[in-house]
Amino acid sequence: MAQLKQYNHEKIENNWKDKWFKDNIYEAVDFSEKPKKYILAELPYPSGKSLHIGHMMRYTVPEIYSRFLRMKGYNVLFPMGWDSFGLPAETYAQKAGITPQEAIAQAAVDYKKAMQDMGYAIDWSREINTCDPDYYKWTQWTFKKLWEKGLAVQKEMPVWWCKELGVLADEEVLPAPDGDGRISERGGYKVERKQFKQWVLDIPAYADRLIADLDKVDYQDSVKAAQKAWIGRKEGINITYQVLESNATITCFTTTPVNWGATFIVVAPEHPVLTALVDKGNTEVWNFIDRMKAQSDLERESKEKEGVFTGRYVKNHVTNKDIPIWVANFALMDVGTGAVQGCPGHDRRDFEFAKKYGIPIARVVVGEDGYDGPIENVNQVVQAGDKGKMVNSDFLDGMEFAEAMQKTMDYFEEKGWGKRVVTYKMRPQVFSRQRYWGEPIPLIYKQDGTIEAVADEALPVELPPMKNFASLSENKEWVQTIDSAGNPARRETDTMPTWAGSNWYYLRYVDPNNAEMLADLNKTKYWFPVDMYFGTAAHTTAHLLYSRFWFKFLYDIGAVPLDEPYMYRMSGGMLLGPDGHAMSKTRGNVINPQEVLESYGADAARISLAFLGPYEGTYPWNPQGLVACHRLVKTIYEAGGKVASVKAEQKTLVKLHKLIKKTTRMMEELKLNTAISEIMIFTNHIKKLEKISDEIWKDFVKVIAPFMPFVAEELWQEANSFGEWKKENSVHLQTWPKFDESLAKEEEINLPIQINGKMRAIILVPADLSEDEAKELAMKDTTIASHIKEKEIKKVVYVPNKILNFVLS
Numbered sequence: 001m002a003q004l005k006q007y008n009h010e011k012i013e014n015n016w017k018d019k020w021f022k023d024n025i026y027e028a029v030d031f032s033e034k035p036k037k038y039i040l041a042e043l044p045y046p047s048g049k050s051l052h053i054g055h056m057m058r059y060t061v062p063e064i065y066s067r068f069l070r071m072k073g074y075n076v077l078f079p080m081g082w083d084s085f086g087l088p089a090e091t092y093a094q095k096a097g098i099t100p101q102e103a104i105a106q107a108a109v110d111y112k113k114a115m116q117d118m119g120y121a122i123d124w125s126r127e128i129n130t131c132d133p134d135y136y137k138w139t140q141w142t143f144k145k146l147w148e149k150g151l152a153v154q155k156e157m158p159v160w161w162c163k164e165l166g167v168l169a170d171e172e173v174l175p176a177p178d179g180d181g182r183i184s185e186r187g188g189y190k191v192e193r194k195q196f197k198q199w200v201l202d203i204p205a206y207a208d209r210l211i212a213d214l215d216k217v218d219y220q221d222s223v224k225a226a227q228k229a230w231i232g233r234k235e236g237i238n239i240t241y242q243v244l245e246s247n248a249t250i251t252c253f254t255t256t257p258v259n260w261g262a263t264f265i266v267v268a269p270e271h272p273v274l275t276a277l278v279d280k281g282n283t284e285v286w287n288f289i290d291r292m293k294a295q296s297d298l299e300r301e302s303k304e305k306e307g308v309f310t311g312r313y314v315k316n317h318v319t320n321k322d323i324p325i326w327v328a329n330f331a332l333m334d335v336g337t338g339a340v341q342g343c344p345g346h347d348r349r350d351f352e353f354a355k356k357y358g359i360p361i362a363r364v365v366v367g368e369d370g371y372d373g374p375i376e377n378v379n380q381v382v383q384a385g386d387k388g389k390m391v392n393s394d395f396l397d398g399m400e401f402a403e404a405m406q407k408t409m410d411y412f413e414e415k416g417w418g419k420r421v422v423t424y425k426m427r428p429q430v431f432s433r434q435r436y437w438g439e440p441i442p443l444i445y446k447q448d449g450t451i452e453a454v455a456d457e458a459l460p461v462e463l464p465p466m467k468n469f470a471s472l473s474e475n476k477e478w479v480q481t482i483d484s485a486g487n488p489a490r491r492e493t494d495t496m497p498t499w500a501g502s503n504w505y506y507l508r509y510v511d512p513n514n515a516e517m518l519a520d521l522n523k524t525k526y527w528f529p530v531d532m533y534f535g536t537a538a539h540t541t542a543h544l545l546y547s548r549f550w551f552k553f554l555y556d557i558g559a560v561p562l563d564e565p566y567m568y569r570m571s572g573g574m575l576l577g578p579d580g581h582a583m584s585k586t587r588g589n590v591i592n593p594q595e596v597l598e599s600y601g602a603d604a605a606r607i608s609l610a611f612l613g614p615y616e617g618t619y620p621w622n623p624q625g626l627v628a629c630h631r632l633v634k635t636i637y638e639a640g641g642k643v644a645s646v647k648a649e650q651k652t653l654v655k656l657h658k659l660i661k662k663t664t665r666m667m668e669e670l671k672l673n674t675a676i677s678e679i680m681i682f683t684n685h686i687k688k689l690e691k692i693s694d695e696i697w698k699d700f701v702k703v704i705a706p707f708m709p710f711v712a713e714e715l716w717q718e719a720n721s722f723g724e725w726k727k728e729n730s731v732h733l734q735t736w737p738k739f740d741e742s743l744a745k746e747e748e749i750n751l752p753i754q755i756n757g758k759m760r761a762i763i764l765v766p767a768d769l770s771e772d773e774a775k776e777l778a779m780k781d782t783t784i785a786s787h788i789k790e791k792e793i794k795k796v797v798y799v800p801n802k803i804l805n806f807v808l809s
Contacts, residue, residue, distance in 0.1 A: 009601025028077035042535035046107030047088030067706035081128035086498030130501030137460035181294030200428035232425020241314035253336035436469035438495030603708035604630035648693035657743035
């Protein structure tokens with residue numbers, strides 16, 4: 001009996017990671033003759049002492065996949081960098097009593113070490129950091145181009161504000177403990193929504209392209225649907241109402257102008273028309289407005305509809321009736337025009353509001369049920385999307401509902417009461433922060449009040465070091481500058497948001513050291529589009545849209561050779577604590593990855609994360625799973641002591657080729673958890689063998705290499721008697737093993753049998769049966785026979801080796 005080898009993960013890992021990263025064996029080669037694969041994982045915020053176990057879940061699956069592709073013969077780019085600007089790093093620096101620069105410098109080192117400790121196959125020659133001046137020079141350059149094209153403008157926008165701290169980001173605001181409004185995270189000060197001038201990017205200008213070009217990519221349907229829903233394209237009409245006894249007007253956007261049924265108008269609490277309509281002494285209205293301003297848009301939309309009458313009216317164009325103007329929580333200033341017309345007979349939200357406040361409800365559409373009486377409950381509301389015919393609507397009577405809406409728009413345009421428009425739920429992206437830690441905006445204010453951009457040759461505008469880093473405006477010396485004519489001027493003190501650097505980081509990876517442009521066009525053409533982009537579900541909509549917009553703009557100005565950055569998006573789930581709750585220090589359920597690596601090793605940690613389930617799922621951390629995976633790695637390592645130059649047993653050879661066939665397919669389909677199951681099955685087999693053929697062993701080591709890179713490298717070097725380290729001899733640069741179909745072919749399979757789509761039995765049958773043979777065997781099963789009995793078989797659906805479904809009458 002061969003003597004078992006002793007597994008020491010620490011010794012093995014320290015030996016190989018130093019060699020791999022010193023020689024950068026995972027280097028991606030520009031313009032290689034091999035087919036390319038660009039596998040991208042979202043870069044992390046380095047806002048703590050190290051990566052947490054949730055980060056490792058997010059990166060392990062794409063990293064294993066990238067290793068597999070490399071062994072399959074692809075020139076793989078799997079890069080990494082640090083999304084360093086923004087609130088996470090600033091908050092961490094404040095708590096640690098250091099500057100953000102110091103925090104990021106140390107965090108980048110610690111995060112990189114953590115990734116190397118996990119054995120991640122990253123090309124570190126392409127490492128980027130969004131707070132590096134050489135990087136954000138090009139972020140500033142792109143912003144400057146956006147400004148020159150009129151896509152970066154200043155606009156009054158609602159933001160959180162308190163007198164003690166000024167403007168706050170959404171992340172810095174919390175619900176008040178008493179449930180009344182919001183407070184600042186720091187200090188617990190009462191905050192409110194105020195209109196402040198902000199830099200915004202006109203993403204809606206690209207909205208139609210962002211929708212249409214989804215046809216160019218292979219995103220999942222759910223991702224495409226989320227993108228379209230976020231954009232929220234609507235075709236409708238802006239209708240302008242004259243306020244009675246006033247010079248003021250109110251313009252309402254609607255997609256469904258059932259104006260013969262319009263009985264009230266609603267304006268947002270922030271609507272500027274209110275200062276002209278509501279007396280300062282009307283405390284009921286102003287108190288309501290102040291209360292609404294203390295709530296976020298999401299809070300206002302999710303709460304029960306409430307409002308207050310302003311005491312003012314407009315006249316309905318077609319009924320000639322005076323209808324009241326209300327302020328309500330469901331009207332949002334930056335959606336549509338900030339005002340809507342209430343047609344409670346034909347909109348369920350309007351119905352609930354009108355019912356609550358006793359506003360008249362008029363019927364102007366009769367549904368398919370033909371009921372034309374009073375609308376007394378919400379189920380009687382016929383609204384957009386429903387079929388119906390017009391009533392009580394003058395020349396529209398008898399017309400189909402949908403057609404009548406277009407005729408109404410025609411009529412209102414002819415009368416000069418309205419104008420057709422296209423609107424988007426997606427708003428301009430707020431692109432400035434009144435904070436220190438962000439990219440300085442490369443604009444200056446001249447003495448005459450105009451704005452000019454910093455010259456290209458003067459970029460980057462570097463962020464000055466500051467001990468007190470609340471705001472750039474406090475650094476008076478830095479603020480003072482001169483314009484292009486040499487006259488005194490002042491710098492813009494707003495900085496860019498966290499989104500700025502992450503809008504284009506994936507582009508910089510292909511040419512990280514280029515001092516002349518964002519990235520060489522030929523390199524971009526070679527590597528793009530990104531073949532697969534892994535990230536969190538939380539970034540599937542906003543980040544994806546923002547970065548697609550940024551990339552399309554770069555295409556329009558000739559900076560990149562194509563207009564879509566990503567071909568496929570894979571959204572990951574979440575790793576919970578062992579108790580099934582989100583990991584948090586207050587719950588005490590945070591898993592320290594360093595302790596995991598010290599106790600069990602990186603290989604066990606990697607496969608335990610990949611074994612949890614599909615990438616998009618959410619799972620609790622499983623300590624028992626980690627122990628089992630450590631046992632698996634140890635068993636495989638110890639099996640290396642039984643390897644000998646002997647002829648392979650036929651049974652083991654068949655099992656190996658089945659393993660290779662199955663894991664190849666599973667890896668291609670990103671079913672890493674089931675691939676690990678197959679490795680476990682094969683390991684249980686070889687564990688029972690007295691000796692293992694060296695040829696079988698070498699192919700097996702290749703199969704485990706993407707999952708357990710450290711142990712695989714150790715075993716590969718031993719199996720081939722390599723003495724001196726040479727990078728070309730690494731197992732990770734070898735070719736993925738091929739399977740012999742004649743050996744890998746399954747002799748018997750478990751065939752699921754369905755009746756009308758419901759699983760009723762699983763029977764063991766020879767592989768590759770014909771449909772008639774499968775039917776014959778299935779009919780002999782007593783369970784299936786009892787379900788069919790005398791019933792007529794209308795149809796049979798048979799997928800060989802997969803499923804047999806009887807469709808009965």
